[in-house]
Amino acid sequence: MTDLTVNILLSKxxxxxxxxxxxxxLRVVRDSGHADVRWTILTADDGAVVSSSGIRVEPNTPLRQAGPADLVLMVGGDEFRAEVQRHAGLHRVSPILRSGVVIGAASAPWLMAALGLxxxxxxxxxxxxxxxFAETFPKVDATTTRFVRDGRFWTCGNAATxxxxxxxxxxxRFGPAVAYDASAMFLQDSAQTDLDPASPLPRLRGQTSDTVQRxxxxMSDTLETPLRLSALARAANMSERSLSRLxxxxxxxxxGRYYQVLRLARARDLGANTRLSVEEIALRCGFSSASGLRKAYRNCFGTSLRRGAPTV
Known part of the structure; x- marks a missing residue:
């Protein structure tokens, strides 16, 4: 059973x-084995769309064949005013926006407002x-905040938000640890791996403390020779109990669980993108044997470690 289904509506x-x-x-969540995430690309007229930078994307399926989804990502484009004028075409997407959480980004909130949502x-x-926007849609409580959540409709104006x-x-949906893993791909400077309090590690928008990030x-720097919990606690100048609570x-x-997931995620990456043996991967990820790695991997991800398998 799919853990998360996503419909992605792209505007011209x-x-x-x-x-x-x-x-x-979401791709990181999927590829890290945290959840089965699947998405479908859709467009209002079932045809290809070209991005503002000239990249052409074809939809996966016609709108009429698209089923409901847990999450709808609506990415607006520069031609949003023309889309509103093509009233019938815009209304074709309306049923897609009536299931799950809808995140409207860039000019997408304009299209959502035009549909009365x-x-x-x-x-x-x-x-x-x-x-x-405020003048055109007086029935909408328009704000200038970074992003807004109102029920299942979430809106924002740019890439950062x-x-x-x-x-x-x-x-x-999946918990703070999974969100941290996903954010680290984009927000964490991997070169800053020491415990220096002055280390300029970016924050996950205030959701995690500097101590946890350091x-x-x-942990990420010591996957091959994992430290004991006592050593981590000393490095953070706190007790093991306080570290666990944090x-x-x-x-x-x-x-300990988070440390293991980091090691297993590294094993998954090596298994998918290198020709290393399982024994070699085990040593690089802090496991004493291939059998120990296989058992931990199956317990964590519910599947076996595949060597040399594609990630896409």
Missing amino acids: AYSNMVLACLLEP LDGRRATVHWQLSEE ALDLILLFIEE LVAH FKRELGVSP
């Missing part, structure tokens, strides 16, 4: 950056459109 002249900020964290709700749009929203969705970076509070799992 959509932003590749916005799409990447919404989709790539935001009447009586709070919403935001790209700051350059905010004044015109789209990333914020999708990470928030991942955290609420410890996770230290991880439970901020990431929802114990530090």
Whole structure:
């Protein structure tokens, strides 16, 4: 059973950056083995769309064949006013937007408002459109905040806030540890792996403390020779009990469990993208034997480690 189904609605002249900020964290969740995530690309007229930077994308399936989804990602484009004027074409997407959480990014809130989905709700749009948006849709409680959640309709105006929203969705759906993994791909400077308090590690928008971020970076740097919990606690200048409470509070799992997931995620990457033997992968990920790695991997991901398998 699929853990998360996603419909992705792309407008003409959509932003590749916005799409990447919404989709790539979900791809990380899928590829890390945290969840079975599947998505379908859709367009209003069932034809190909070209992004604002000239990249052409074909839909996976016609709108009429698209089923309901847990999450709908709607990426607006530069031709949103023309889309509203093509009233019939816009209304073809309306049924798709009536299931699950809808995240509307860039100019997408404008299209959502034109369909009446935001009447009586709070919403935001790209700051350059905010004044015109408020005047055009008086039934919408238009704001200038970074992003807005009103029921199942979530809106934002740019790529940075789209990333914020999708990470928030991942955290609420799969837990803070999974959201941290997804965010680390984009927000964490892997070169900063020591425990120096002055280390400029980026924050996950205030969701995790500097201490946790430094410890996770230290874990990532010692996957081949994992440290004992006591050593991690000393490095953080706290007791083991306090360390466990900190991880439970901020990431929802114990530090030992999180450490193991990091090692297994590394094993998965090596298995998928190298020709190393399982024995070699085990040693590089801090396991004493291939059998120990296989058992831990199956217990964590519910499947066997595949060597040399593609990730796409």
